[in-house]
Amino acid sequence: MKIAALIQAHHRPDLMEKLLDRLSGNLWTRYVHIDAKSDIGVFAPLFGKADFLQDRVAVYWGGFSQVEATLRLTEAALANPDVTHLYLMSGQDYPLRSDEEIRQVIAMAARDKGGKGGNFIEIARMPFPDKPMSRIEKRFFRDNPPAVAIWLERAARLLPRRKAEVLLRGIAPHAGWQWWLLERRVAEEILAFHKANPWCSKAFQSTFCSDEVFFQTLFAHLGLEADGPGPTIMRWTPGRYNPDPITAEVYEDMRRDWHLMGRKFSDFHPADSSLDQGSDSQV
16 A cells, blocks of 8 residues: 655645654555645755645635645656555645555555545535535636735626536536545546546636635546545634634544544644654554
8 A cells, every 4th residue: 555645735835744744654655745836945955755746736725726736746646656546635734644644544444445445535415514505506716816816806706606507517516625535546536537528627626716616526437436524624713714713622623533634733733742653664
């Protein structure tokens, strides 16, 4: 088993270094996309610890650029024939489990399906709470500076709402959190559909937070089956757009659950304490 860590980041090289060091065991191979708006030079000391993509995207929160960055990471990982699974994460994530525990969770899912499996992704058919159809039916322009995006979206209110069934050519929209773990064959199928159907990507370019819709919609459309919900756990304060920073107490509480990783870390970090589970580099 070889898991490609697909890491998206735009700052905090100090946290990135902790993550890359933790994922240095035999279970992992590491691919990093740094937002093109960020100075990649501050990450230069880490270049020997992972494959840093040179073809970078300017990533904007809520924009299709999030999907584009993920697709480029996916392509880079699939070029490595040793990769069996792909785990999408941010530079402020960190494992809650040892590598041996992570391997066992994935292997158990695969055994239950005759050797195929290990797909953990939050997915549900839209609409549902926090994922209304307006994310697709309205027009969003988040791949622009905030002031430009606001102006364009206000102007777009004058236009009639789109019909999701027309925009997606009958494909039922699904959604869930951005972070997932997929087996190689599933990632290959999604990437193949994306390349063969450029209209699909174009349809999602003006949806809100398409990184929470694009992969889930294609996963469901291709008839794929999840082995469990998303593998990364977060804590949220109602009304906020970003997850709460993890404290030592929250980290310990998260460890009592089954999830493989937690986000997002900031001031407290398990790598600086005795709580880190270690990499089990022999796995």
